Each structure stands twice: as C-alpha cells, then as structure tokens.
Amino acid sequence: MTSGIYNTDPMESPRYQLEKARKKFFSVKPLLKEHSDSEPFRVVIEECASTENTRILLRRIKNPPMAISDTVNDAFEALRKALDQVGYAIAHKLGKRGKKCAFPFGDSDKEVRARASGPSAEIPPEIFSIMAQFKPHKEGDKLLWALNEIANTSKHRITKVFPNSISQTSIGMARGSGSFSLLGPWDEQKGEMVIAEVGPESTFELDGLKFNITLVFGDIPYIESTAIEPVFMYLESKVKQILDAVEAKAVEMRIF
Numbered sequence: 001m002t003s004g005i006y007n008t009d010p011m012e013s014p015r016y017q018l019e020k021a022r023k024k025f026f027s028v029k030p031l032l033k034e035h036s037d038s039e040p041f042r043v044v045i046e047e048c049a050s051t052e053n054t055r056i057l058l059r060r061i062k063n064p065p066m067a068i069s070d071t072v073n074d075a076f077e078a079l080r081k082a083l084d085q086v087g088y089a090i091a092h093k094l095g096k097r098g099k100k101c102a103f104p105f106g107d108s109d110k111e112v113r114a115r116a117s118g119p120s121a122e123i124p125p126e127i128f129s130i131m132a133q134f135k136p137h138k139e140g141d142k143l144l145w146a147l148n149e150i151a152n153t154s155k156h157r158i159t160k161v162f163p164n165s166i167s168q169t170s171i172g173m174a175r176g177s178g179s180f181s182l183l184g185p186w187d188e189q190k191g192e193m194v195i196a197e198v199g200p201e202s203t204f205e206l207d208g209l210k211f212n213i214t215l216v217f218g219d220i221p222y223i224e225s226t227a228i229e230p231v232f233m234y235l236e237s238k239v240k241q242i243l244d245a246v247e248a249k250a251v252e253m254r255i256f
Contacts, residue, residue, distance in 0.1 A: 010089040010090075010092070010093055010250075010256050011086070011089060011243065011247055011256070013085045013088075013089065014081075014082040014083075014085040014086040014089065014243055015082075015243065017078045017079070017081045017082035017085060018078070018079070018082045018236070018239060018240060018243065020078040021075045021076070021078035021079045021082070021236060021239075022075075022236060024071055024074045024075035024078060025071075025072070025075035025232050025236075027071055028068060028071045028072055028075070028215070031065070031067055031068050031071060032064075032068060032161075032213075032215055035062070035064055035065060035068065035161070035213075036212075036213050038062060039062075040060060040061060040062035040063075040064075040161065040213070041058055041059065041060055041061065041163065041211075041213070042058075042059055042061050043056065043057070043058055043059075043195065044056075044057050044059050045057075048197075052200040053197050053198060053199055053200065054197070054198045054200075055194055055196070055197050055198075056194070056195045056196045056197075056198070057192045057193065057194055057195060058163060058192060058193045058195055058211075059191060059192040060161070060162065060191040060192065063160065063161075064159050064160065064161050064215070066155070066156065068159055068215070069155045069156060069158050069159045070155055072158055072159050072215075072228060073150075073151075073153075073155045073158050075232065076147060076150040076151055076232070076235070077151050079147060079151075079235055079236065079239045080103075080147055080148065080150075080151035082239050082243060083103035083147075083239060083242060083243075084101070084102055084103050086103075086242070086243055086246050086247075087101035087102060087103055087120065087122075087123050087131075088101045089250075089256075090122075090123055090124065090127055090246070090250060090255060091122040091123065093250070093255050093256065094122070094124070094255060096122040097122070098122065099122070100118070100119055100120060100121040100122045101120060101122045101123055102115070102119040102120050103120070103131060103136070104116070104119070104120045104128065104131055104132060104136060105136045105137070105145060105147075105148040106136070106137045106145075107137060107138050107145075108137050108138065108139050109132075109135070109137055109139055109140065111137065112132050112135075112136060112137050113132060115128075116128050116132075124253070124255075126249060126253060127246055127249050127250065127253075127255075130242075130245050130246060130249055131242065131246065134238070134241075134242055134245075136148075138222070141238070142222050143223070143231060143234055143235060143238070144235065144238055145222075146220065146221070146222050146223050146231075147235050147239075149220050149221055149222070149223075150217070150220055150223075153218075153219075153220050157218040157219045157220070158217065158218050158220070159215055159216070159217065159218055159228065160188075160215075160216055160217075160218050160225075161213045161214065161215055161216065162186050162188065162213065162214060162216065162225075163186060163193060163211040163212070163213060163214070184197070188225060214227050215227070215228045215229070216228060217231070
C-alpha cells in the first residue's frame, strides 16, 4: 500500500522532465568531443577538369554518430514532455481524464487558440490563455514553435556537424605564386569547403589549418543548420518560464 502523501506535488513530473532535458543535453558535449577527436574532416586535393585548376578542400568524411542524435533528441523531447505534463497535472487535479491537455502548439495564433476546444480542451481557459500568451506558433515565438518540430523529427535527421563559420577558420601560413583564392563557403550539400583554388600555372602551400566543429540541426523547418546549443539554452529557459507561470496561476486558482 502506498502512502497517502505519495507523489502529491503536481509539478514533480514536468519539473523532472526539465531537469532530465538539462542533464541529457550536457551529456552531448563529451560525445561531440569524441567525434571531433576522430577527425571527421579531411583535407583533400582534386583536379578540376573543366578549369584545369587544383582545388584544396576540407571534406566531411564521417557523420556524427547516432548516439549524438539520440541524446539531442532525448533532451528536446523531455522539454516537450514537460509542457504536456504540466497540462496533464492541471487536468488531473480538476478530475479530468487527461486525454485533452496537450500544450497548444500551432502554425498560427488562430490555430493555437482553436486548440482550446480540441486537444487542449481539459485545460481551464485562464491557464490556456497563459500558455497561448507565449505565442507557440510560427507567427510568434518561432523557436518555441520549433520545439514541437524537433520532437517530431526522425532521430537520424536531427543533427549534423560542420566547421565553424569561415571567420573562425584560420590558416597559419599560405604561400604561393600565380592565381589562387582562399576559403570559399561551406557547401552543406557536398559536405565540403574550398580552402583554396589554384590556377594551372600557379604554386600553393598551406600550413596550420585550424577550425572547430559545430553541432547544428538537420532537416528541421526554420532552424536547419542553426547551432543547437543556443537554441536549447533558449528553450530550456522558455519552458521553465511557462511552468512557473502555469504553476503560479494554478496556485492562484486553488487548483494546486
């Protein structure tokens, strides 16, 4: 028999999911370092038949392991669960079945508001209004809206890595004669960056190429190729704000 005070805190589960998200996300860092140490990029030299130029490329030869994608997915999924579970906590305390208490994501403000009579119908209007004020739609807080997209994305598409921005890629020494150009943009479709393109009658030497790798989102609307860490930090803070606001209103309404 369980105690009558067992699990009496209605915010325990959503708060747990928030903490779980934080722990999961920071466990990505050693995985990313291990991947970086495995030298997932390689300098290659290729001849361009059409121009007779020589291209020196930085090419991705390894994709991030599934362990990174899994962990990132778990972290964002926990943030998403925290929002639904606070809705469930409200519905449960009101004696509802907890079947229509989803956090109201939508593509527009109108779609969000329509959730009040659909998937979020068991959430009281006063608390639903607070949730809607955070604008979890594409016309409002795009990153908050994207949280739902991240949680619904296949794990193998959620992450990729590429070298940091070109401004943060450095060459210790480059010397040559004739015509050559340095540091073209990163081409994600090809998975490579042109370090230098050298004319047929030219010479070129390169020493000390340095770069860091950045973990970014894969094929996810609005945030594709965006660095993952600042997005997570923003959403972690935003989810905490939502939980705090909902809890405060529930206490005011004497639901909790």
